[in-house]
Amino acid sequence: MGSTDDARLQAVLSALWSAANVQGCFGQSDREPEEQDAVPCTVASLAEFGHLYGRVRLPTGQLVVCGCVAVRGGDESSDWLDLYVPVGALDHAGVAYWDGRPFFRSAATDDWLAAVGAEAFRSASFSLGVIGFEASGCTSASTMAGRLPEERDIGYLLPRGEVLHYGAANT
Numbered sequence: 001m002g003s004t005d006d007a008r009l010q011a012v013l014s015a016l017w018s019a020a021n022v023q024g025c026f027g028q029s030d031r032e033p034e035e036q037d038a039v040p041c042t043v044a045s046l047a048e049f050g051h052l053y054g055r056v057r058l059p060t061g062q063l064v065v066c067g068c069v070a071v072r073g074g075d076e077s078s079d080w081l082d083l084y085v086p087v088g089a090l091d092h093a094g095v096a097y098w099d100g101r102p103f104f105r106s107a108a109t110d111d112w113l114a115a116v117g118a119e120a121f122r123s124a125s126f127s128l129g130v131i132g133f134e135a136s137g138c139t140s141a142s143t144m145a146g147r148l149p150e151e152r153d154i155g156y157l158l159p160r161g162e163v164l165h166y167g168a169a170n171t
Contacts, residue, residue: 009070010043011124012081017041019119020083022054022066029053029067046070056085059112062093078127078140083116085109107168110155114166117157121164129157132169 017025024033025041027049039045039052046052046068056066064085071080095106110131117129127141132154146160148167156167 006043008124009046009079009081012120012126013041013043013046013068013070015120015123016068016081016083016116017054018123020056020066020116022056023063024054026053027051043070058085058093058095059108060093060095062095064089064093081126083113110168114155114157114168118164118166121157121159125159125162126157127159129164131155131157 022041025038025045026033026036027039027045028036029051033053033055039049041052050069052068054066054068055063057063066083066085066089068084069082071082073079090106090109095109113131117131120126121129128139128144130138132138138154141158144156144158146158148156148158148165151171152167152169153171155169156165158165158167
């Protein structure tokens with residue numbers, strides 16, 4: 001995100017939740033949403049529960065579980081905020097995401113996640129977004145130096161000024 005400020009993390013969390021149109025916000029993964037009380041979609045809830053959970057509608061139309069986790073104070077004293085759909089939820093929805101290449105990916109879900117990131121960026125800018133299987137922390141905005149790699153095993157959302165550029169995985 002470019003900083004470790006709680007207010008900044010909250011802004012991006014709120015923007016991401018809204019952009020993905022996440023239904024609900026829950027703190028426990030071992031119970032169905034109907035079996036637990038909703039929690040506020042806040043940095044305090046992330047700190048208390050470790051992850052926040054909800055449901056999102058994939059581009060295929062299926063409603064699946066999703067989660068969000070903050071990785072605080074990583075490289076360059078920057079926080080990462082990860083929105084994810086568990087592999088089991090992708091399996092249940094029938095989304096193909098692995099074809100033998102080094103990274104799991106699905107063009108449909110990658111493009112959807114890029115659109116979610118772009119929408120979130122309109123409300124709360126961030127310094128770098130990555131799209132892929134367990135990709136957070138794999139690089140930094142300063143390492144990227146404003147340039148997308150020509151060969152990409154994962155997708156990148158890279159701001160240049162006020163404009164967010166998407167470089168889809170291409171290997």
